[in-house]
Amino acid sequence: MKFFIDTANLDEIKEAHDLGVLDGVTTNPSLMAKEGIKGEDNVRNHYKAICDIVDDNVSAEVIATDFDGIVKEGESLAKIDDKIVVKVPMIRDGVKALKYFSSNGIRTNCTLIFSAGQAILAAKAGANYVSPFIGRLDDIATDGLGLIEQIVNIYDQYDYQTEVLAASVRHTMHLIQCAEMGVDVATCPLSVITGLLRHPLTDSGLEKFLADHKKNNS
Numbered sequence: 001m002k003f004f005i006d007t008a009n010l011d012e013i014k015e016a017h018d019l020g021v022l023d024g025v026t027t028n029p030s031l032m033a034k035e036g037i038k039g040e041d042n043v044r045n046h047y048k049a050i051c052d053i054v055d056d057n058v059s060a061e062v063i064a065t066d067f068d069g070i071v072k073e074g075e076s077l078a079k080i081d082d083k084i085v086v087k088v089p090m091i092r093d094g095v096k097a098l099k100y101f102s103s104n105g106i107r108t109n110c111t112l113i114f115s116a117g118q119a120i121l122a123a124k125a126g127a128n129y130v131s132p133f134i135g136r137l138d139d140i141a142t143d144g145l146g147l148i149e150q151i152v153n154i155y156d157q158y159d160y161q162t163e164v165l166a167a168s169v170r171h172t173m174h175l176i177q178c179a180e181m182g183v184d185v186a187t188c189p190l191s192v193i194t195g196l197l198r199h200p201l202t203d204s205g206l207e208k209f210l211a212d213h214k215k216n217n218s
């Protein structure tokens with residue numbers, strides 16, 4: 001399973017990259033706003049700065065919601081760097097734009113997926129990634145991981161090239177359960193990735209090893 005980090009914070013992206021386990025980055029307008037990035041030039045420069053840190057796969061989301069606007073914005077974002085993946089919302093004109101981008105060699109990530117039907121549409125339109133939001137479904141007492149399982153099972157029956165990119169991953173168990181289901185990619189905050197490191201038996205075991213080594217060498 002590939003790990004993407006879901007942030008626009010350059011320090012966090014560097015930290016995850018330095019850990020050696022990062023395969024990409026996803027951003028969205030809320031994450032860009034959180035970092036105070038506004039204005040077209042600043043946004044483009046920020047995406048370029050992210051691309052300069054990671055090896056590939058930087059999802060940059062369009063703001064336009066009409067076909068012509070999505071295409072214009074997506075083409076412009078894709079020109080920033082070859083690592084850019086254009087993030088397109090699951091709306092009618094978004095689906096049309098996914099088809100356009102896939103026919104014109106621009107990689108896409110279809111976002112705001114909350115049903116299996118939407119995931120099927122995105123795959124048929126040629127999206128490279130489909131992003132179902134686990135945490136936001138859990139927030140409204142709906143089974144986010146259940147949707148992931150449903151999409152993985154549906155995609156397994158066909159020859160879709162679309163990868164399942166589990167998004168809105170809020171904690172380590174979301175991530176582990178995605179891995180159990182064979183999800184292609186999970187995007188999550190840095191805290192979820194580093195949360196995988198922790199186990200009290202690792203900490204106490206290391207403490208004992210180091211103490212015994214010290215005793216033996218003093």
Ligand code: G3P
Nearest residue numbers: 006028135136167168169
């Ligand atoms: O980037 C999309 C998604 O990962 C957002 O997550 O936690 O805001 O629901 P969250």
